[in-house]
Structure formats: structure tokens, C-alpha cells
Amino acid sequence: xxxxxxxxxxxxxxxxxxxxxxxxxxxxxxxxxxxxxxxxxxxxxxxxxxxxxxxxxxxxxxxxxxxxxxxxxxxxxxxxxxxxxxxxxxxxxxxxxxxxxxxxxxxxxxxxxxxxxx
Numbered sequence: 001x002x003x004x005x006x007x008x009x010x011x012x013x014x015x016x017x018x019x020x021x022x023x024x025x026x027x028x029x030x031x032x033x034x035x036x037x038x039x040x041x042x043x044x045x046x047x048x049x050x051x052x053x054x055x056x057x058x059x060x061x062x063x064x065x066x067x068x069x070x071x072x073x074x075x076x077x078x079x080x081x082x083x084x085x086x087x088x089x090x091x092x093x094x095x096x097x098x099x100x101x102x103x104x105x106x107x108x109x110x111x112x113x114x115x116x117x118x
Contacts, residue, residue, distance in 0.1 A: 049111035
């Protein structure tokens with residue numbers, strides 16, 4: 001009976017150590033993936049711009065202006081209008097609840113500049 005308990009304890013230790021190694025390697029892999037993803041996004045302004053448009057603009061547009069919901073397909077066609085409303089007229093985003101951070105402003109401008117240069 002003691003022999004079976006020792007085997008059981010030993011097997012639990014082996015599996016727990018193995019699972020911890022697996023967990024640690026998964027964590028390391030996730031950190032590497034996040035680093036590559038952030039590098040990808042910083043080199044690809046349309047992806048970041050869409051994330052901003054979806055999080056900051058589509059929130060209201062879905063309720064109040066369904067004709068101008070931004071998607072990855074149509075967002076480039078609206079780039080000039082977005083520039084005018086956000087940076088020239090300073091009408092968007094409306095209200096005090098949603099604001100663009102300075103980083104989001106820069107990322108949108110970077111995307112709009114890349115569209116105008118193409």
C-alpha cells in the first residue's frame with residue numbers, strides 16, 4: 001500500500017513539473033507573439049487605424065450614423081472625410097465620453113498620410 005502511495009506521489013510530482021514547464025514555455029511564447037504583433041501593427045498603420053475607428057468611432061456610428069460604419073474594406077474611402085471632421089473641423093469624436101489620445105491621433109494621421117501618399 002505504501003508503495004502505491006509513493007508511486008502516486010511521484011507521478012503527481014512528475015506531471016506537475018512537466019505542466020509547469022509547459023506553462024512557462026507557453027507564457028514565453030505568448031510574450032514573443034505579443035512583441036511580433038506590436039511590431040507588425042506599428043509597421044501597418046491601417047490595422048491600428050481600424051482598431052481606433054472601431055473602438056472610438058463605430059461605437060456611436062452604429063447607433064446614430066449607420067451609413068458610416070467603418071470597416072477594413074471601406075475605411076480608406078472615408079479617410080479624407082475623417083481627416084476633415086477630426087482634424088480640420090474638430091467635430092469628431094462628439095461629446096466628452098470618447099476622446100482620442102495623442103497616440104491615437106498620431107496613428108490616425110499616419111494612416112491618413114499613407115492613404116494620401118498612395
